Amino acid sequence: MIKISIVGDIGSGKTYISKLFGAPFFSADTEVTKIYKKNRKCFNELKTKFPKFIKKFPVEKKELSDAIKKNISNLRKISSIVHPFVRRELKTFLKRNARERIVVLDIPLYLENKMNKKEDIIIFIQTKKRNRDIRLKKRKNFNLKLLKILRKSQLSLKQKKLKSNYVLDNNYNSVIIKNKVKMLKKKILYDRSSS
Numbered sequence: 060m061i062k063i064s065i066v067g068d069i070g071s072g073k074t075y076i077s078k079l080f081g082a083p084f085f086s087a088d089t090e091v092t093k094i095y096k097k098n099r100k101c102f103n104e105l106k107t108k109f110p111k112f113i114k115k116f117p118v119e120k121k122e123l124s125d126a127i128k129k130n131i132s133n134l135r136k137i138s139s140i141v142h143p144f145v146r147r148e149l150k151t152f153l154k155r156n157a158r159e160r161i162v163v164l165d166i167p168l169y170l171e172n173k174m175n176k177k178e179d180i181i182i183f184i185q186t187k188k189r190n191r192d193i194r195l196k197k198r199k200n201f202n203l204k205l206l207k208i209l210r211k212s213q214l215s216l217k218q219k220k221l222k223s224n225y226v227l228d229n230n231y232n233s234v235i236i237k238n239k240v241k242m243l244k245k246k247i248l249y250d251r252s253s254s
Contacts, residue, residue, distance in 0.1 A: 064179055102116045190231055
């Protein structure tokens with residue numbers, strides 16, 4: 060199995076591009092949303108740690124955002140509670156798709172949490188800052204303060220790019236990006252089969 064991890068800035072189109080590979084796809088953000096909605100154990104741990112912010116089940120992202128905006132160190136505390144649940148889901152996903160040629164991972168802190176293995180393929184999504192910002196401002200829950208905090212918790216874009224095997228330019232043109240992904244997928248499969 061070839062594990063492909065998609066990395067890049069917030070709003071660079073990682074989720075959209077991940078889906079274009081046409082392979083089993085793991086989205087940490089989707090899993091986190093499910094955990095907040097369905098996992099009472101996670102809720103109890105968050106409520107114990109943040110009684111002023113977490114009021115009722117299911118957990119609302121806004122409550123967690125408020126905790127992070129109040130104190131930046133709360134982001135690390137929330138992550139330390141939520142990440143073990145996400146890792147468990149990832150383990151299940153990898154086991155379930157063990158026979159697949161390719162799986163695609165969209166995990167925002169993949170490199171930061173040292174989840175990558177030597178044989179993993181990392182693709183950096185490169186975009187113009189102006190284009191990213193335009194897209195982010197259109198998001199329903201856009202919050203500049205929170206965005207800055209989240210960016211500070213991640214490696215710099217330069218570091219992510221250096222750690223990547225491939226760089227994919229995303230100009231947000233769906234026809235162009237679909238062709239680029241198709242060609243890159245072929246190249247990855249060819250390179251892996253010939254090595």
